[in-house]
Structures are given as structure tokens and as C-alpha cells.
Amino acid sequence: MEYRTKEEQVADYLRERIISGVFPRGSRLKQAEIAEQLRLSITPVREALKLLEAEGYISGDSYRGARVVPFDAGASAEILQLRLLLESQLVRAAIERITTKDIAELRVLADDFAKSFESGDRATARGVNYRFHRQLYDIAQLPQTLHFVQILWARYPFDLINSASGRGEHAVREHEEILQAFASGDASAAMLAMRKHIESGWTVLKSLSDSAQAE
Known part of the structure; x- marks a missing residue:
């Protein structure tokens, strides 16, 4: 920017x-x-x-x-709730400002994410995923809120979540749901789709954590 x-x-x-x-x-x-x-x-x-x-x-x-620093593999439910709160605010603000050009650029990133996962290049996929969310949230023009979200991201084990089998396919579909809601201008649907996306990753994290403890 x-x-x-x-x-x-x-x-x-x-x-x-x-x-x-x-x-x-x-x-x-x-x-x-x-x-x-x-x-x-x-x-x-x-x-x-x-x-x-x-x-x-x-x-x-x-x-x-x-x-x-290492990701916090034991990321707390508090981090999840803060992400849901702050990222929902960013989505609500972004949908009021987003343009057709913005949506087209986000679709390119979503497609790049899908292609990277399909090819098995998860490092690239994580980088594209970061750009997708960062570019989307930039549209909101709420720099202080985004700053706090980035602090939460520093403590979130994205690498662990994205290593889970099937997570890539789910994330691809979730990105599409988010973009469809933005394209239709439906703030409630966009916020719900983003919440689903974040909670889906959290569910994967908890499953991996529970499995590790069982071993």
C-alpha cells in the first residue's frame, strides 16, 4: 500500500x-x-x-x-475470542469500502492459495493466505485494530494448523464463502463466513493438541 x-x-x-x-x-x-x-x-x-x-x-x-519466536502451540481460547471480535470489526468496516477491483485482487490471491496447496507448497500457501487476509483487512482502514490483530497472529500456530490433512481444501472453500459475501455486499454473511473460517482453524488446532496429549 x-x-x-x-x-x-x-x-x-x-x-x-x-x-x-x-x-x-x-x-x-x-x-x-x-x-x-x-x-x-x-x-x-x-x-x-x-x-x-x-x-x-x-x-x-x-x-x-x-x-x-516460536508460535504458541497452546494458543488459548482468549486469543480465539479476541481474533473473532477484532477481525469481525475489520470485516464490517471493509465491506463498506470494498470495490470491484478489490474483490478481483482478492480472488487472484484466493486462487493462488488454492494452487499452492494443490501443488503441495504449503509455505507459499501460508504466505499467500497472509496476504489475502492482510489485503482484505487493509480495506477497512482501521490501522489500530489491524495492529492488534497482527499481535494476535504472532501468537497463533498457523504452521501447525495448515499442516493438518484436509485443512487446505477447507480453507479454499471458506475463502470463497468470504468473497461471495463481500461480492453481494452482505455484511452479516461476510462476518459469519470469517467467523467460520477462524473457528475452523481453531478446531483443527484443538484436535491436533488433543492427539498430541493422548500420545
């Missing part, structure tokens, strides 16, 4: 790659390497790392190399 500062763009680039697994949990991020990769000066990268540390994506000394 054109209105973002360089550090915000870098932070978004890093969030996507952390969530997708390009930068694995527990790995180190060195600002000099990132700056070289993005062909930027150190300053916006350093500031982006500070943003991510404040949100809970990384920890440590950004000068020597920050470490990507």
Missing part, C-alpha cells in the same frame, strides 16, 4: 515470511542481510525489527540478529 512507510513495508514483508515459514521459528534475522536482500539502508530494517519485536514476532537484539 502506497501510504505505508518503508519500515512498515519491511515489517509486513517479514511478517509474511515468518508466518509462511520462509524464516523458520527459532531462526535468526540479521538486519544487514535483510537490508541487502531488499536493497534498502539499515535504518528502515532496524525500525521494522523493532515493530516486530513489539508485536511479539521476534525477540533479542536487532543489532546482532533477532530470533524469530
Whole structure:
């Protein structure tokens, strides 16, 4: 988005790659390497790392190399409820502003997500999924709400959820339901579809957690 500062763009680039697994949990991020990769000066990268540390994506000394923190595999029901509350607000606001062009761009991302899962490239699928939700929520123009949502995302084990058998197919259908509701301008249906999407992922997480405890 054109209105973002360089550090915000870098932070978004890093969030996507952390969530997708390009930068694995527990790995180190060195600002000099990132700056070289993005062909930027150190300053916006350093500031982006500070943003991510404040949100809970990384920890440590950004000068020597920050470490990507693990997802919270025991993500609490409180995180789920906060996601449902805040992301519903973003959906309600977004449906009042979304354009035909926005929907077309989101459909491209939804199709890319489906193709990535079908090809078995789950890392790419997670990255596209991040862009789908981020682009959708950007339309709401509620930056503070989105900021808090990103903090919750830092604590949510998307990699574990998306590793579950059949999750990709379900997510593809859920994305389509969300887009259909937006295309029809039905705020209630859009909020319900997003709630279903989030709760579906939570159900998978709880099932995996219960299975691990049983073992």
C-alpha cells in the first residue's frame, strides 16, 4: 500500500515470511542481510525489527540478529475470542469500502492459495493466505485494530494448523464463502463466513493438541 512507510513495508514483508515459514521459528534475522536482500539502508530494517519485536514476532537484539519466536502451540481460547471480535470489526468496516477491483485482487490471491496447496507448497500457501487476509483487512482502514490483530497472529500456530490433512481444501472453500459475501455486499454473511473460517482453524488446532496429549 502506497501510504505505508518503508519500515512498515519491511515489517509486513517479514511478517509474511515468518508466518509462511520462509524464516523458520527459532531462526535468526540479521538486519544487514535483510537490508541487502531488499536493497534498502539499515535504518528502515532496524525500525521494522523493532515493530516486530513489539508485536511479539521476534525477540533479542536487532543489532546482532533477532530470533524469530516460536508460535504458541497452546494458543488459548482468549486469543480465539479476541481474533473473532477484532477481525469481525475489520470485516464490517471493509465491506463498506470494498470495490470491484478489490474483490478481483482478492480472488487472484484466493486462487493462488488454492494452487499452492494443490501443488503441495504449503509455505507459499501460508504466505499467500497472509496476504489475502492482510489485503482484505487493509480495506477497512482501521490501522489500530489491524495492529492488534497482527499481535494476535504472532501468537497463533498457523504452521501447525495448515499442516493438518484436509485443512487446505477447507480453507479454499471458506475463502470463497468470504468473497461471495463481500461480492453481494452482505455484511452479516461476510462476518459469519470469517467467523467460520477462524473457528475452523481453531478446531483443527484443538484436535491436533488433543492427539498430541493422548500420545
